[in-house]
Amino acid sequence: MRTLISSGSPLEPQIGFSRAVRVGNLLAVAGTAPIAADGSVAAPNDVYGQTRRCLKIIAAAIGDAGLSLDDVIRTRIMLTDIYTWRDAARAHGEYFAAIKPACTFVEVTRFIDPGWLVEMEADCVVRGALES
Numbered sequence: 867m868r869t870l871i872s873s874g875s876p877l878e879p880q881i882g883f884s885r886a887v888r889v890g891n892l893l894a895v896a897g898t899a900p901i902a903a904d905g906s907v908a909a910p911n912d913v914y915g916q917t918r919r920c921l922k923i924i925a926a927a928i929g930d931a932g933l934s935l936d937d938v939i940r941t942r943i944m945l946t947d948i949y950t951w952r953d954a955a956r957a958h959g960e961y962f963a964a965i966k967p968a969c970t971f972v973e974v975t976r977f978i979d980p981g982w983l984v985e986m987e988a989d990c991v992v993r994g995a996l997e998s
Contacts, residue, residue, distance in 0.1 A: 893990040907981035917957035937990040948973035
């Protein structure tokens with residue numbers, strides 16, 4: 867069974883993607899940008915604030931899929947300036963210090979919106995699925 871989760875982003879229908887897709891015990895959360903509720907860029911010029919916004923959107927998508935942050939096994943953090951990784955890491959640590967998923971930081975040239983400094987992805991496995 868395939869379940870599609872939307873965050874309501876105006877980009878989802880334009881691009882043709884879902885915020886997250888769950889198939890069986892796996893959930894993949896798409897690249898998540900720091901888009902504020904009103905569609906503007908959240909926390910302009912603030913990597914920490916933008917990372918927190920990405921994480922809030924990701925956490926909501928995971929919850930909408932019936933999972934929790936405890937189910938996250940991997941995160942990917944893409945930055946336009948790798949030297950700001952500590953700001954993104956601080957926000958990531960606030961959500962995942964106890965969970966400790968595999969995590970990758972990469973630098974990219976740019977995102978769709980030049981105001982975005984960070985984008986994130988997450989992968990989840992339903993707890994207990996591997997023990998069965």
